[in-house]
Amino acid sequence: MSVLLSDLVARPELQLTVVTGxxxxxxxxxxxxxxxxxxxxxxxxxxxLLMTIGLVLPMTERACREYVADVAAAGTSALALGLGAELxxxxxxxxxxxxxxxxxxxxxxxxxxxxxxxxxxxxxAARAAEQRAAVETAFETHRRLTxxxxxxxxxxxxxxxxxxxxxxxxxxxxxxxxVLAAGGDGDGGAGGPGGHGGDGDGVVxxxxxGDGDGVVxxDNPGRDDDGRNGVGRDGAGRNHxxxxxxxxxxxxxxxxxxxxxxxxxxxxxxxEVRPLGAGRLRGLLVLVGEVGAEARMLVSGLVSLLSLExxxxxxxxxxxxxxxAALLGRLLxxxxxxxxxxxxxxxxxxxxxxxxxxxxxxxxxxEGPATSxxxxxxxxxxPAASGPGPVxxxxxxxxxxxLAAALALAxxxxxxxxxxxxxxxxxxxGLDIHRVLTRFAPGRPAGIGSPxxxxxxxxxxxxxxxxxxxxxxxxxxxxxxxGDSARLLLSLGERPALAGYADALLAPLETAAPSGDLxxxxxxxxxxxxxxxxTSRRLGLHRHTVRNRLDKAMRLTGxxxxxxxxxxxxxxAVRARRAAGDHTPGRG
Numbered sequence: 001m002s003v004l005l006s007d008l009v010a011r012p013e014l015q016l017t018v019v020t021g022x023x024x025x026x027x028x029x030x031x032x033x034x035x036x037x038x039x040x041x042x043x044x045x046x047x048x049l050l051m052t053i054g055l056v057l058p059m060t061e062r063a064c065r066e067y068v069a070d071v072a073a074a075g076t077s078a079l080a081l082g083l084g085a086e087l088x089x090x091x092x093x094x095x096x097x098x099x100x101x102x103x104x105x106x107x108x109x110x111x112x113x114x115x116x117x118x119x120x121x122x123x124x125a126a127r128a129a130e131q132r133a134a135v136e137t138a139f140e141t142h143r144r145l146t147x148x149x150x151x152x153x154x155x156x157x158x159x160x161x162x163x164x165x166x167x168x169x170x171x172x173x174x175x176x177x178x179v180l181a182a183g184g185d186g187d188g189g190a191g192g193p194g195g196h197g198g199d200g201d202g203v204v205x206x207x208x209x210g211d212g213d214g215v216v217x218x219d220n221p222g223r224d225d226d227g228r229n230g231v232g233r234d235g236a237g238r239n240h241x242x243x244x245x246x247x248x249x250x251x252x253x254x255x256x257x258x259x260x261x262x263x264x265x266x267x268x269x270x271x272e273v274r275p276l277g278a279g280r281l282r283g284l285l286v287l288v289g290e291v292g293a294e295a296r297m298l299v300s301g302l303v304s305l306l307s308l309e310x311x312x313x314x315x316x317x318x319x320x321x322x323x324x325a326a327l328l329g330r331l332l333x334x335x336x337x338x339x340x341x342x343x344x345x346x347x348x349x350x351x352x353x354x355x356x357x358x359x360x361x362x363x364x365x366x367e368g369p370a371t372s373x374x375x376x377x378x379x380x381x382x383p384a385a386s387g388p389g390p391v392x393x394x395x396x397x398x399x400x401x402x403l404a405a406a407l408a409l410a411x412x413x414x415x416x417x418x419x420x421x422x423x424x425x426x427x428x429x430g431l432d433i434h435r436v437l438t439r440f441a442p443g444r445p446a447g448i449g450s451p452x453x454x455x456x457x458x459x460x461x462x463x464x465x466x467x468x469x470x471x472x473x474x475x476x477x478x479x480x481x482x483g484d485s486a487r488l489l490l491s492l493g494e495r496p497a498l499a500g501y502a503d504a505l506l507a508p509l510e511t512a513a514p515s516g517d518l519x520x521x522x523x524x525x526x527x528x529x530x531x532x533x534x535t536s537r538r539l540g541l542h543r544h545t546v547r548n549r550l551d552k553a554m555r556l557t558g559x560x561x562x563x564x565x566x567x568x569x570x571x572x573a574v575r576a577r578r579a580a581g582d583h584t585p586g587r588g
Contacts, residue, residue, distance in 0.1 A: 002028035003126040005078050005106060008049070014119055015111025016080065019092045020101040027077040027106065032123040034116050038063070039070050046075025049108075049123060051116045053082040054089055054096070064099035072103045079105055080119070084112030138297045141165040145298070149305040154313075158305055159183025166295040169288040172306060175281050176410055176439060177246060177254045184288070247271065247288050254284055258439060274303050280402055282310035314405065321408050324348060325417035328426060332357075332458045341454035350413030352428035357449040357461035360407075360423040360441050361468040362400060406440045422468070426457050437477050445472035450480040502577035505570060508556040518556075521549040523574045530567070 006025040009016045018025065030047030036055045037043070044050070050071055057067055071079060079100060083090055092109055100107040110119060144165065148157035159170050160183050169184030246254065253266040253273040260266075262281050266273045272287040285306055291299065330336065331344045345352065398406070400418045407425055408414040411433075416425040423441075427433055429451040437446050447467030449460030463480040471478040509518040521539065525546070528534040536543045550561060559566035 002030070003123065003130060004028055005049070005108075007126065008119070008122065009108070011122065013114075014122055015114045016119075017109045017111070019081075019107040019109055020097055021078070021104065021106030024078075024104065024106050029077050029123055030127070032116075032120040034120070038067055041070040041074040044071070044074035044076055048076050049078050049080055049119070050076045051080040051082060051110065051119060053084075053087050054093075057096075059093045059095050061095050061098070064093075064095040065102070068096070068099040068103045068105055072105045076105070078108055080108040080110050082110045082112075082116060087112070134294050134297070137294065141298055142301045145301060145305055149309060155181040155306060155309055156183070158302070158309070162298070162302055166291070166298065167289070168291055168295055170302075171246065171286040171288070172276065172310075173246070173254065173284045173286065174409060175258055175283065175406065176436075177251065177258075177284075179246065180283065246286065250286050250288075254286070257284055259442075274299070276303060276307045276310050278307055278311050280398065280406070282307065282314055317405075321405060321414065321416070324408060324414040325404075328415040328417050328424070331415065331426060331454065332424075332461055334458050336455050336458075338453065338455040341457070345413065345454055348413035348415050350415070350428060352412075352430070352454070354429040354451040355426050355454050355457050355460070356429055356433070356451045357457055357464045358425045358427060358433055358437075359447045359449075359461065359464040359468050360403065360425075360437070361445040361447075361472065362421050363444065403441060403444075407436065410436050410440055422465070424461060424464075426461075434477060445469070446477040447471055448477060448479040499577070502573045505557055505559075505573040506577060509553050512552070512556055518549055518553045519574070521546060522553050522570060525550060526567070526571045526574060530561070 004025065005027050008014060008029065009018060009025060028047060029049050031045075031049070032051065033044065033048045034051045035043065036052055036057075038057055040050065057063065068079070081089065081092055081096065083092075090112075092107060097107060110116065141161075144161045145158055148161040151157045155172050159172065159181055162168070162170055163184035167184070169182070171182040172180045174180055249268055250271050250273065253268060253271060256266045257264045257273045257275055258281065260275075262275050262277055262279065264275060270289055272291065274285040274287070275281055276283040276285055283306070285303060287299070327344050327348050331341055336344075345355075400421055400423050404416045404418050404423045404425075407423060408416040411425060411427045411431060413427070415427070416423065418424075433448060437444070445468050447464035447470070449462070449464035449467075452460045460480075467478045467480060506519055509522070510516065512518060521535070521541075524538050525532075525535045528538060532543055532546055535541075536546050539546065554561060557570070559570060561567065
């Protein structure tokens, strides 16, 4: 609590007498300062008790008003005039009394037997005592936070202790922004009497202590029955099993911290987001409300304690991750039956009628078989090492085992494993896998297989694995059936060669129809799977018009539409024209 004017006036040894401003003695005093300048404002910071003997101050109405206005504008808490038999004044002059009364600035007098130094020492001694008390309070609060963290009951007791000590609401989320636990009063189900949590303490904990896999649950919270991740669906603001929703304005801050990694933080008025984790980002702390100076002293300690809890849960979840990696191995067996595949998904807590496989490759310098203990654990072949992974942020890469652990937390079912230095996963068709990869594997090559029935997951995995190098060449994740392979192969050729190849086949069409109608119709027909009706629909033309244009194009090129090699040559010419960057009518 700050030192107030009333505290100083109450000390008889200072001989401070209130002349004006009796009703404003609740002002805080941050410092004591002596100045005989008639314009001391530029040398003041605000909150001072300004002392003067009025040596050079003309005691006229105008001079006093200007002096008091200058002092008040600088934020001074009060003005003190020193009195004494050998000093200019033995009582406060009337012009100064009227000026301070008009300006609302408290005017005190200092008795003749009290030097200004005594007042200064009293102010700074009180300030030191105040700061010492704040430090002692912080130590005591930190002790309570530590005791709560050591209780073995997860995140909730620590958040509870923090909320009671500071009054600041907090939420802990996973790296996808899903709320794991919340403490303090607030909207969005963060607790309070009758709130979700049951103890009326304003603390909610959805941690799922039962399986130790680091997932907010009991039964795969944050995940819908069709295998979709609720956060990916609604934009990382909804609670799907933890404790409340992220407050308005915090989603963007969460995104910024996740993008920046373990060393990032973000603030906005009334909001603050801090990363949690020892070496890798395990979660985020969201502070809701203004954090005062005393509470600010405790934030770093709170971050450390919560990080330790998340690291504990991460390590404790290793057996569960190994179990899920083994489940994935069974699902990916070519001999798996439809019934057995459904059983595997049920055991993982994933309900999906169609799944797709994902393969994430290592960075070029990291390509090779997994060698770390955690990598072997995620492949289901050996016990895991216990050390934390290296720092990861933004564009930095993580060892395969660390990446697999992060993905196991992020995707429904947690069916993730490490194999030959790559991370493999099977997810429900509805999951926004691009968002997950952007969050946890930025800059890493990744292939995404086609949606298939669960018992055919191994075929989707083959597709995904084959697309990893395509992804590496394109610099982004690649989905099966997206046409990216052709674009990559064509991009490897020289532009003049591609343009020449396209001209050899398409130039006769462009000469005969400078408007581009023939090339446009041909390109649309090829893109439409050689369907006359679909081409007619896309172009808004009669079916006979489409056929007449294509018949003319075949006469000009000497090719035949019923010949597979000719169709391939024409398709390649259209794609080469697009890859070369020349103008190509039609879709592209």
